[in-house]
Amino acid sequence: MRLFEYQAKEIFSDAGISVPRSELVRATSTSATVTEAASETGRVIPVDAEALAAEVGTAAGGLLEQCSRVVIKSQLLMGGRGKAGLIKPATSTDEAESLAREFASGPHKVRTMLVEQAVDIDRELYLSISANPESAELVILASVEGGVEIEQLAVERPDAISRIAVDINRGLQQYQARALAYELGLQQGAVKQFAGILNRLFLVFMDNDAELAEINPLFLTVSGELLAGDGKLMIDDNSLFRQPAFERTREYFDSDAEFEAAIEGIPYLQFSGDISLMCAGAGLTTTVFDLVHYEGGTIANYLEFGGPNYRNAGRAMELCLKNNSKVILIVTFGTIARADVMAEGVVAAINELKPDRPIVTCIRGTNEEQATETLKTAGLEPLFDTEEAVRRAVEIAGGDDL
Amino acid sequence: MSIFCDNSTQIIVQGITGKEGSFWTKHMVEMGAKVVAGVTPGKEGQEVAGVPVYHSVYRAVREHTADAAILFVPPRFTMDAVYEALDSGLERIVTIADGIPLHEQLKIRSAARASGAQVVGGNTSGVISPGRSMLGIFPYWIERVYKPGSLGVMTRSGSLTNEVTSMAVREGFGVSTLIGVGGDPVPGSRFAEFLPAFQADPETEAVLIIGELGGTMEEEVAQAMQAGIYTKPLVAFVGGQTAPEGKKMGHAGAIVTGGTGSVADKLAALETAGARVADRPSKVGALLKEALGR
Known part of the structure; x- marks a missing residue:
């Protein structure tokens, strides 16, 4: 969950990091x-x-x-x-x-x-804390050439970025904060200030279960003061259960559908094309997303109803129907998310919601024979090959334009 | 042969009396895995599928020889359960749950590295050596996916594994060992860390990687190939080629930011290292045949 600048700055300020x-x-x-x-x-x-x-x-x-x-x-x-x-x-x-x-x-x-x-700026610095998945350490990046995107700086001026690795169990050590300040070439007065800000930012990162804490730019003012000019704080979604201060409300999302889906724990992304994806599993849904594009189609929405949502086909279809899509494409290959349960859910959803657009089904996995029967009985044509299903959906979506 | 687990691997199931734990213990026993004991605090003396239950891993290993553990433990208690297994000397640990807090994912991997153990997961279906053993939740009864054979498979996704592996099996291949490293941002183990074992396994002829956008795991595989750590044929499919930058699409671990982790970069790195890359699942079988000269 990404916080707004003003929220990050409130948290920084409460932790003792100066802000304008x-x-x-x-x-x-x-x-x-x-x-x-x-x-x-x-x-x-x-x-x-x-x-x-x-x-x-x-x-x-x-x-x-x-x-x-x-x-x-x-x-x-x-x-x-x-x-x-x-x-x-x-x-x-x-x-x-x-x-x-x-x-x-x-x-x-x-x-x-x-x-x-507005403050009178001498220099703009960069400072961030994030995780390094490979080394399983926290990584602190800093630069005296801040104010630009760090990814851009990493490509254009990699030598301008200093980094230190921190053992998450041991925490940030004082020598590390000082050493980083000296690496940046800061003047004596600024070294102590910088180390203080890094210490506080580290506490913010740990206390809030952050995946990223970034100050860019970190202003060094003409009078020699360090101030957070911006604030980016991303909270780990898996930790929200113990971070009650962060509540996901509508303003964090681009559309009503994305907000409603997120509150219900259904992964959903809004696009503006023709095909509503209602698939199971993150990897498979992403691959179907690719295949639709390879076949020349466009996506109306990305939706996963696998995992804990596999009994919730009705809600998934309701979200898809909020779009102006021309077809709903259902592709699954589930294990615990049983094919027969998903097929029954899809048929029940069709009966209840009476969708105004065609539905292409490719439901496979545990108990798929029963799933196939269920779909046939309901008058649907069960497909078994993902690419065939994708081509069918793209054909239907294109056909409406003729 | 196989890697990570075979008929001789002695397994402890942590969280054995829960709904998922007992359901999958029955299946593991049925498919031939050697489950020696289970653990649920407060439930010592019970049995699940003929497997004795203990209060703690410590008490279980006092009565049974064991070398691996599978965890059916809620995500917020996973780190504690991993530490419990590590502290009892278990060296292969599979953790299934999705939703482990990020900072605890880091601590789990950090602890595993410090003790030289391999932790697989979280957010995974686990590990299976078809016909031999399983520390996981795989539908091994679906023959068009989980057929024994000579292909090592590593994947970041459950549903996509069924899709892609079925395409290889359709072309006559089977699986030696399949490892789901999981969809978390900081998984306990990474693709490249299993390559030496697949290289050494005489039954594994080639490795199939089912990757995803984001992170650097596919790039690390390319590096291991360049370094000569792995020299057998390798075929890769990587999902998310057309995903828009900056959107969290797919697993939490899958996000492209500012030019790192893009599928195009991953495919280029793998190809340069000598891997064959498939742009869609249906091409995997043909590429494997080509790589193995069939």
């Missing part, structure tokens, strides 16, 4: 019924761009009493917000308001903005 002064502005609705409905379903309420702009203006006005420039930062989970024009500076209340209006009514319909004091 800022104020958070979130869209609210004036209509009580909309708010109530939204809180019940977790749905996103429509944004009132004018009200939001006014609040951003007020926040900017307050901050501008103590500095000459603020930055309006769209709170979205996508990377590259700066390049996409979703983070912009303002020097007056009016300018801040008009930026907020632009963000709120633009294609991203930004509903949460961080209004932050």
Whole structure:
């Protein structure tokens, strides 16, 4: 689960990592019924761009009493917000308001903005903690050439990145934090500050069951202070049961269907093509996704109903029917997710939901003879070859265009 | 022969009295695996499929010689159960559950490496040497997948294993040992770590790798081939070639970020090292035949 910048910075700040002064502005609705409905379903309420702009203006006005420039930062989970024009500076209340209006009514319909004091920067550093699956250690990456994507820096200037490995059982040692600061060539005063920030970031990583904790850029100001200019914190989904502070709400997802599926534990991704995938197993679903593309088809949605969801064909089909897909393609090859149970589930779902589009079935695995009977009895044509099923679905999807 | 487990492997089942544990213990015993004892705290004295149950692994190994363990333990208790098996000297451990917290995945692999043991999983169907032994949850009765033979198989996915392996079996091949390393971001063991054993196994003629986007496990296989650690034929299928960058598609371990872990990179590395790569499951059989000169 990826957190928003403002959440990461709140956690950093609570841990003692300095961040620029800022104020958070979130869209609210004036209509009580909309708010109530939204809180019940977790749905996103429509944004009132004018009200939001006014609040951003007020926040900017307050901050501008103590500095000459603020930055309006769209709170979205996508990377590259700066390049996409979703983070912009303002020097007056009016300018801040008009930026907020632009963000709120633009294609991203930004509903949460961080209004932050701009600081005078000497350098931009990079600092992150993540896991190295091969060595089973934590890896700390740091650079004095921050502010760009680390992947890009790794390709263009690999020597500019310093790294240390940390034993997860032993934890970060003080000598390691100091050694890294010296590797970066920091001045004496900054060494101690940097080591302090790294220590605190390490605690944030451990305490929050993070898979990634990143500060990029880490500002070194003209006055020699280190401040987190941005914050990226990704929490391990498998650990959410012991991290009650992080609740997945609608704002973390791109669509209603993705949100509903995630809450119910159904892996789901939204696309805009013709074929709804309703498959079992992560590897097989991904492969069917590839095969559809090889055959010239397009995907409406990726959905897995294997594993713990194999008795839940009805809900899976309901999610697929929310798309404007032209066909639903069902491919399974299950073990514990028995073929007969999945076939019965699919037939029951068809009877209940009366889908308005064709369904291609390729259901194999444990008890597949019974599954085949069930599908035939219901008037479906059971296929046994994945590639044949994919070709059939692509044909059906293409045929509608003729 | 086979690797990791055969008729002589003596197995302890941790979490044997649970629903999954008892169900799959029956199947392991039925297919010929030598299950010597089971463990569930508080259930000593019971039996599951004729297998005696003990309170702890310590008490089980005091009564029985054992060298391997399979864990049917909920994900949040898996690390504790792995430590229990390691501390009793068991050197091959398979952990089935999906959902082990990431930091505990790291600690499990770290502990396994420190003690020289092999932990397979989590989030896996386990290991099977068809016709001989199984530490896992495989439908060994489906003959078009789990037919004994000379192919070593390693995979990151359950459902895709059935799909791809069935394509090899259709062309007349069978399996010596199949290892599911699991779909977690930090699996206990990685593909390349089993290559020396497959190389040494006289019954394994070739290895089939069923990979996925993300991570570096396929690249490590290519490195092992380049280094001459593994010199038999190798065929690979890697899913997720058309997956969009940055989306978590497939297993949690499968995510492409900024140019690392892409399927194109993996296929290029494997081909350079002399492997044959299939762009779809149906081509696996023909490539294996070509590699083995049949």
